[in-house]
Every structure is written in structure tokens, then in C-alpha cells.
């Protein structure tokens with residue numbers, strides 16, 4: 419079959435961040451593109467992830483801002499928080515963004531098909547809404563993922579995940595959250611900020627595995643100090659619904675936690691069920707994610723996969739980057755592998771984490787000698803407000819090359835700082851160049867360029883003072 423005898427040059431399955439970007443870029447290059455979406459344009463990020471989450475984070479921060487304002491002379495009347503109003507406003511904003519996503523794909527010239535699409539062969543796709551079959555020279559799977567449902571937990575059917583958390587009719591008075599990753603930690607802080615009695619149950623030694631140990635420890639302390647119950651080295655064994663509808667979460671350590679809601683945040687699963695991958699020769703790994711090579715090509719020659727469905731790095735900007743690389747590879751005669759090195763990231767906890775590059779532990783395994791610069795201080799804003807919260811800034815420097823190989827920040831706007839530091843670390847900037855940079859005063863982040871002496875060194879993996 420020649421290329422032009424297919425209905426489309428490119429068929430994208432999934433209208434999330436990765437799929438939409440691939441469709442728009444390819445269509446803008448004059449390719450005949452179709453994109454199928456079974457539910458709503460925007461995918462996890464816009465509809466049930468990053469965007470609504472950040473809106474809830476903002477909402478939850480007002481309780482502290484309200485208290486802090488008093489130290490600055492403000493007096494208010496009684497506080498009242500309206501959860502249904504917040505959810506309605508958030509839903510309106512999500513609908514607005516969804517319309518923009520949809521319109522942008524059409525404006526770029528791609529055909530939008532509101533249907534589930536399944537593979538019927540390497541070049542054949544069936545649209546389930548109409549039972550129509552179409553063909554494409556190239557297919558991109560960008561179907562994303564969804565919360566892991568934890569079928570092994572008795573009573574899991576009584577629990578919610580992040581998806582339902584965005585649509586609760588009422589704000590619970592108490593919640594137990596299982597997990598210690600991004601989603602568990604972010605939602606625990608959202609609920610705590612909104613005044614909910616919050617318990618985080620995590621099976622490991624310390625929350626946020628993979629992040630720098632100091633950041634993990636300090637965040638844990640900060641959350642506990644604000645009144646969250648953080649139970650590490652524990653997990654849930656069953657969840658029981660009581661006659662009044664409330665829940666009992668039974669933990670492995672033998673405690674029974676009463677709560678209005680129990681939320682599971684134990685990772686995400688690729689959306690590959692009933693997608694027809696077997697029919698088209700697309701191999702899945704044992705977790706059900708699509709197996710791809712360095713160019714996002716699946717085991718079927720003309721089928722590619724990008725974003726969360728591949729379980730590489732489940733982050734929106736990474737999915738978008740994978741889409742951009744794919745279009746370069748396919749349509750611009752420029753084979754491009756996605757670059758996963760030095761990806762900045764943030765956890766929208768309270769305080770926030772912003773991080774880029776290696777953790778101290780990972781850097782100690784990679785480099786012979788490190789200089790670690792670390793400072794913890796009370797940001798100026800917390801003086802008049804009387805708030806205890808500290809900010810931590812940590813730089814990891816390879817002593818031989820002087821390159822800053824990791825930066826870890828815990829504190830206000832750490833996510834914003836990670837974006838800027840990401841440029842410097844990616845560019846291979848040295849500590850001497852940090853030192854040569856003029857401070858912006860008075861800011862909290864000026865400490866990034868004013869830590870002249872290392873707090874300690876690490877040689878051969880050992881701390882040497």
C-alpha cells in the first residue's frame with residue numbers, strides 16, 4: 419500500500435498533552451492527521467491532574483495566607499470556605515481549557531474524532547462510536563494512564579483516587595491517604611490546608627522516594643508540624659465501611675483510622691486495555707505499559723507511543739517533549755531521541771519542592787568528590803506573620819569539574835525556582851558562575867548565589883566534614 423492510499427498520514431489515539439502536541443505539529447507540517455479522543459481533550463494534565471490539582475493547591479494556601487496577614491496588620495471577620503463553589507469554579511476553568519485544546523488541534527488542520535479508537539492491525543483503526551474503520555501510515559498511541567486501583571486491598575471499592583477527589587460533593591472532615599509519592603503528598607497538603615484532618619500512610623522509610631533525603635525529611639517534619647499525621651513504615655490492610663457510611667482504615671501496624679474518605683495514590687497504570695495492541699504487534703511490558711525504543715517506536719514498525727502510556731517519565735512536559743522529538747524524527751528528517759537528562763520537577767506540597775539534577779545520594783555514587791552547600795532559614799515573609807516554616811536550599815557540586823549537578827529547594831515558589839535553575843544545571847553551569855552572579859536582594863532565592871563555603875564534602879561516598 420502506498421503512503422497516499424491510507425486515509426491519514428498520522429493517526430493519534432488520545433487527546434492529552436502528548437497526543438495533541440504530536441497532532442498539531444504534524445498537521446502544521448502539512449501532514450494529513452486525525453486525532454481520536456474518547457472523553458475530553460486535555461488528558462490527565464488538564465482534566466484530572468496537574469491543572470485542577472494546582473487550582474486546589476492555590477485554594478488550600480489561603481488558610482495560611484489568612485493567618486499570616488494578621489501579622490501584617492490585616493483584620494478579617496469569620497472565615498468561611500465553600501468547597502462546592504471551588505469545585506464549580508475549577509470545573510469552569512477546566513472546560514475553558516478543554517475548549518482551547520480542542521480548537522487548537524482543529525486550527526492546526528487535524529481532524530478531530532470524538533470516539534474511542536482501537537487498533538485492528540498495524541495500519542487499521544476502528545472508531546468505536548461509529549464502528550467505522552480508517553487507515554493510517556503511522557499511528558501514535560498517546561492514551562495516558564489512570565490511577566492504580568489496588569485490587570488487592572479488601573474494601574478498595576470504598577476508596578477514592580485523585581480522579582474522584584476532584585469531584586467530591588462535600589469536603590470531608592477527615593481523610594486517610596495511602597502512598598508517599600507526588601499525588602499522595604500533594605493531596606495530603608491540599609486537604610490539610612483546607613482544614614481536613616489528614617493522615618498519610620506510606621509503606622517506606624520516608625515519603626517521596628527518589629527525592630533528596632534532606633528535602634524528604636524536612637518536608638515530612640513541616641507537614642507533621644502543621645498537624646498532619648504522617649505514618650511511614652505502615653500500610654493499609656483493609657478498608658471497612660461502617661453503617662453510617664464512614665470508613666475504617668485498618669493499618670498493618672494494627673491501628674484503625676476512622677475517616678470520611680480513604681484515598682489511594684499508589685501509582686498509575688497505562689491505558690492499554692482493549693486497545694488492540696496484540697492485534698497490531700505492539701508489545702506491552704509486565705505492568706501493561708507500551709514498550710518503546712529510544713525514538714518512541716513500539717515493536718510494530720509504524721506505531722509509536724508517547725507520554726504516560728509508556729511509563730518512561732510521567733510528567734506533562736516530558737510527554738510534550740516526546741511528541742516534539744517524534745515529529746522531528748518522522749517528518750523533519752531529523753531523528754531525535756527524547757532527552758531525559760536533568761529534568762526539573764516540582765512537588766506542590768506545602769512547603770513546595772523544586773528540584774533539578776542529582777540527589778546527594780545519587781551524586782555520591784556518580785562522582786568521586788562532592789561539595790554540598792546547604793542552608794536553612796526563615797524566609798522574611800515569615801517574620802511578621804510569626805510562621806515557623808523554614809526554607810531549605812541545597813546545591814550539590816562535583817568538586818573536580820565545579821559543575822552544579824543538583825539543586826534542591828524546599829520552600830515558597832520552589833517550583834518556579836526549579837524552572838530557572840533547570841536552565842543553569844542543564845547548561846552545565848559551575849559553582850564559580852553561581853558565585854559570580856549578583857544576588858537579587860531581598861529575596862529568599864539570593865541564597866542560591868551567596869553560599870560561598872561548602873557545608874560539607876563527600877569523598878568516595880563518605881561524608882568528610
Ligand code: NDP
Nearest residue numbers: 597598599600601602622627683684685686732733764765
Ligand atoms: P508515585 O509513583 O509517585 O508514587 C506511588 C506511591 O505509592 C509510592 O510512594 C509507592 O511506594 C506507593 N505504593 C505503590 N504501590 C503500593 C502498594 N501496593 N501499597 C502501598 N503503597 C504503594 O505515583 P503517584 O500515583 O503519586 O503519581 C504518579 C506519577 O504522576 C508520578 O510518578 C509523577 O511522575 C506524576 N505526577 C507528577 C506531579 C508533578 O509533577 N508535580 C504531580 C502528580 C503526579 P514506594 O515509594 O515504596 O514504591
